[in-house]
Amino acid sequence: MTTSTFSLFFALLSLAAVAGTVGAVVVLAAARRRGSWMPMREDLRRVALPVAWVVAVVTTLGSLYMSEIAHFVPCALCWYQRIAMYPLALLLGIATFRRDTAIRVYVIAQCAVGGAIALYHASIQAFPPESGTAFCTTEAPCTTRYVWELGFISLPFMALSAFVFIATLMVAVGPSRAVALEPTSAPRTTGARA
Amino acid sequence: MSNSPKPRPSSSAKVRNAQAAASGGSRIWWVAGAGALVIIALLVIAIVATRSSNDAATSTAGQLAFGTVTVTGENLPEQPADANGQPIGADPAIGKTAPTVTGQRFDGSAITIPSSGKPKVVMLVAHWCPHCQKEVPLIAAELNSKGLPTDVDLFTVATGTSDQRPNYPPAAWLASEKWPVQTLVDDQDSTAAQAYGLSGYPTFVVIDANGKVVDRQSGEKSIDQFNAMLQEARTGTKTAA
Numbered sequence: 409m410t411t412s413t414f415s416l417f418f419a420l421l422s423l424a425a426v427a428g429t430v431g432a433v434v435v436l437a438a439a440r441r442r443g444s445w446m447p448m449r450e451d452l453r454r455v456a457l458p459v460a461w462v463v464a465v466v467t468t469l470g471s472l473y474m475s476e477i478a479h480f481v482p483c484a485l486c487w488y489q490r491i492a493m494y495p496l497a498l499l500l501g502i503a504t505f506r507r508d509t510a511i512r513v514y515v516i517a518q519c520a521v522g523g524a525i526a527l528y529h530a531s532i533q534a535f536p537p538e539s540g541t542a543f544c545t546t547e548a549p550c551t552t553r554y555v556w557e558l559g560f561i562s563l564p565f566m567a568l569s570a571f572v573f574i575a576t577l578m579v580a581v582g583p584s585r586a587v588a589l590e591p592t593s594a595p596r597t598t599g600a601r602a
Numbered sequence: 603m604s605n606s607p608k609p610r611p612s613s614s615a616k617v618r619n620a621q622a623a624a625s626g627g628s629r630i631w632w633v634a635g636a637g638a639l640v641i642i643a644l645l646v647i648a649i650v651a652t653r654s655s656n657d658a659a660t661s662t663a664g665q666l667a668f669g670t671v672t673v674t675g676e677n678l679p680e681q682p683a684d685a686n687g688q689p690i691g692a693d694p695a696i697g698k699t700a701p702t703v704t705g706q707r708f709d710g711s712a713i714t715i716p717s718s719g720k721p722k723v724v725m726l727v728a729h730w731c732p733h734c735q736k737e738v739p740l741i742a743a744e745l746n747s748k749g750l751p752t753d754v755d756l757f758t759v760a761t762g763t764s765d766q767r768p769n770y771p772p773a774a775w776l777a778s779e780k781w782p783v784q785t786l787v788d789d790q791d792s793t794a795a796q797a798y799g800l801s802g803y804p805t806f807v808v809i810d811a812n813g814k815v816v817d818r819q820s821g822e823k824s825i826d827q828f829n830a831m832l833q834e835a836r837t838g839t840k841t842a843a
Contacts, residue, residue: 416648417644451633455634479768481768549733
């Protein structure tokens with residue numbers, strides 16, 4: 409398979425990530441209003457951590473493919489996004505096996521930083537500023553579209569979709585705010601303590 | 603710790619919870635399977651959708667990435683530039699006689715970029731250079747719509763080639779851009795590029811009918827700037843900034 413095949417494949421995966429984000433938001437919102445959505449909300453909570461890990465691993469491997477095999481030179485903005493994404497491939501893996509949902513706070517913070525940089529990077533690739541940017545160099549230009557699939561999907565767009573999807577899944581990992589269908593523990597009390 | 607004793611779930615509630623857990627577990631496997639199928643389907647779509655372009659790339663297989671280059675005459679001096687690649691002072695190549703460069707096209711046939719004769723513009727490009735990747739389709743669209751100029755010869759030198767860099771090989775890249783200009787393939791030592799005193803990608807060398815360098819410019823150029831260089835070659839007078 410060639411670089412163009414992989415570029416399109418990763419672009420389609422990023423669209424799948426966008427679709428997954430929309431689907432997860434719909435489930436989270438609906439479960440807060442209707443109890444009938446609670447089983448789906450529970451399923452989402454259970455798969456969120458491993459799915460987020462898979463997304464981080466695939467994104468990391470895709471990024472490495474683009475630089476090490478396709479030889480697209482990463483610019484400064486690419487590196488900042490890599491700094492935010494690469495550790496997630498390891499940390500989310502550990503959290504998945506330890507079932508450590510407390511990691512979600514740290515992951516959401518990291519995704520917020522990486523996503524903000526990816527959003528800026530995607531915007532200047534979609535609409536390159538006339539005057540250039542402070543991050544561009546001749547050797548590693550940040551506005552050059554090494555990948556431009558379906559008329560709008562660039563490499564930073566792919567990163568942005570991954571950051572947003574992972575952050576949304578981390579929200580889903582958290583405890584449900586709706587009333588559980590079947591009580592399995594005692595209701596919390598505010599009375600006297602032992 | 604709460605003082606309230608934990609209520610023990612009834613046996614029917616235990617059964618319902620167990621059933622819910624079991625059905626939830628099976629649902630998750632269905633979700634995982636569907637996810638895997640979606641990924642495989644996306645991969646198949648990508649392979650099928652890019653098959654035609656990959657065929658086009660392989661059709662240029664066997665074409666040269668490097669040629670043999672012979673230079674007759676003196677190499678042009680490099681244009682001094684600052685750390686950002688901006689030229690410093692007057693170009694020392696202006697007014698000097700351009701060398702004659704002989705080499706090969708991508709298909710191995712011979713090609714010569716003569717010093718004198720017709721006015722000419724020589725464009726030096728690298729397949730991995732983002733500025734070249736923007737410039738080539740721009741000029742290709744202009745030349746393919748209006749035709750090649752009859753009074754000015756155009757030449758391309760494919761140089762700086764590396765299979766470790768993006769958009770390799772240059773033959774496939776230029777073919778995919780429907781590049782209409784005859785191309786000389788530089789050697790691994792970039793002999794042709796050195797002959798024209800290359801200092802950045804892309805570089806345009808404007809040469810008049812007497813073989814004298816009229817102008818030399820680097821970086822992305824608009825179509826107006828490109829046409830101005832053609833006019834410089836015709837008149838033998840530098841006009842563009």
